Amino acid sequence: MRVLALLDGTIVDPRAPLFRADDLGVMRGDGIFETILVADRKPRELGPHLDRLERSAGLMQMRLPERDAWERAAQAVIDNWPWDTAPQMALKLVCTRGVDGGDGTPNGFAMGMQIGADTxxxxxxxxxxxxxxxxxxxxxxxxxxxxxxxxxxxxxxxxxxxxxxxxxxxxxxxxxxxxxxxxxxxxxxxxxxxxxxxxxxxxxxxxxxxxxxxxxxxxxxxxxxxxxxxxxxxxxxxxxxxxxxxxxxxxxxxxxxxxxxxxxxxxxxxxxxxxxxxxxxx
Structure with missing residues (x-):
């Protein structure tokens, strides 16, 4: 199960292409991420996770979309998650430096994923x-x-x-x-x-x-x-x-x-x- 949201809050098909092949996150792993537990619609430690995302961006010297955008995308995933059948999910926030040779505009998304049996x-x-x-x-x-x-x-x-x-x-x-x-x-x-x-x-x-x-x-x-x-x-x-x-x-x-x-x-x-x-x- 996957629920994928863009930073403007739009829900998109997680199976559809999202990044260009020349995105630096794809080619070089040049980006950052956070993974957050959401239980019964409530994200745990969202503030500290966003703080750490911002710190990682600072260390990477990369631009990061505003905090409001991450909160909006996270909420969109939460609002569209099938809570009746899956009471917990792993919410991943991902941001890359953008395309190779571009102007540095980052690419980001939020994605909810089902927690596996091994976990x-x-x-x-x-x-x-x-x-x-x-x-x-x-x-x-x-x-x-x-x-x-x-x-x-x-x-x-x-x-x-x-x-x-x-x-x-x-x-x-x-x-x-x-x-x-x-x-x-x-x-x-x-x-x-x-x-x-x-x-x-x-x-x-x-x-x-x-x-x-x-x-x-x-x-x-x-x-x-x-x-x-x-x-x-x-x-x-x-x-x-x-x-x-x-x-x-x-x-x-x-x-x-x-x-x-x-x-x-x-x-x-x-x-x-x-x-x-x-x-x-x-």
Whole structure:
């Protein structure tokens, strides 16, 4: 199931051609995107997602349509989604730099997509993960901003290659590590660990995306009396912590039960509490 809207709010056939063959998003992956969970007609963390879209555009030095246009397109998709049969959807916002040799006018759209069975499985059953080297030091973002490490770009070939490597190793997900052995992020998720009543996640300054779902979880946890920290931590902490989760907009807060073939702590009661905290935002 797909529902596609242009930025003026027009609903179009998702099977029909939309971009020119010489669009830079098609030829070079030169663009940005966001994916938002919409549950029962209500988009989750829409503001933070649009903030991150704007930040990505700034890092990419590309023009971005006005925020009102994205909100209009998103609402058009929401209004035309078959909620009676699909109570949740993944809403993708996509923007490219435009055509090669053009004037820089961006192209964008919003598209609603059905959430797949594998994603729902990961929510309920948890995931296994492998650690893979990303090949960067945690301070490289400051030294080499042109690597766009904290921008959510369309250039996802490396991330998808990492996911294929995980599958080849019999795992569901990947946790990237830096050259100093510290934990970074997943290809499509933020890593969260629990140490007692403290939740920790890696700082965006290490060259990762600022997590929207992780941010919502931390917001609720702080209100409930938990301590939260945004700080570097070593790979060894994954095996020593009281729980590990991969937070993403559509998979939500998925518990990790196995890393590199080793079972780690995955307490069901703690996982239920973490999920209740996240859901309390909505």
């Amino acid at each position: 729902l499985r990961k929510r309920t059953e948890g995931v296994s993960a492998v650690t893979l080297e990303r090949g960067y030091a945690p301070d490289v973002m400051e030294r080499a901003p042109w690597l766009l490490l904290s921008a959510k770009t369309l250039s996802y070939a490396v991330n998808m290659a990492a996911m294929r490597e995980a599958e080849a190793r019999g795992a569901d997900e990947v946790i990237f590590t830096a050259t100093d052995g510290s934990v970074l992020e997943g290809p499509t998720s933020t890593v969260v660990i629990a140490q007692g009543r403290t939740l920790l996640t890696t700082p965006p300054s290490s060259g990762i995306l600022k997590g929207t779902t992780q941010g919502a979880l931390f917001r609720a946890a702080e209100k409930a009396g938990w301590k939260t920290e945004v700080a570097k931590f070593p790979t060894s902490a994954l095996f020593e912590s009281d729980g590990v989760w991969l937070a993403s907009s559509v998979r939500l807060v998925s518990q990790v039960h196995t890393i590199d073939g080793t079972e780690i702590k995955s307490d069901a009661d703690l996982h239920a509490e973490i999920n209740r905290l996240y859901e309390s935002n909505y």
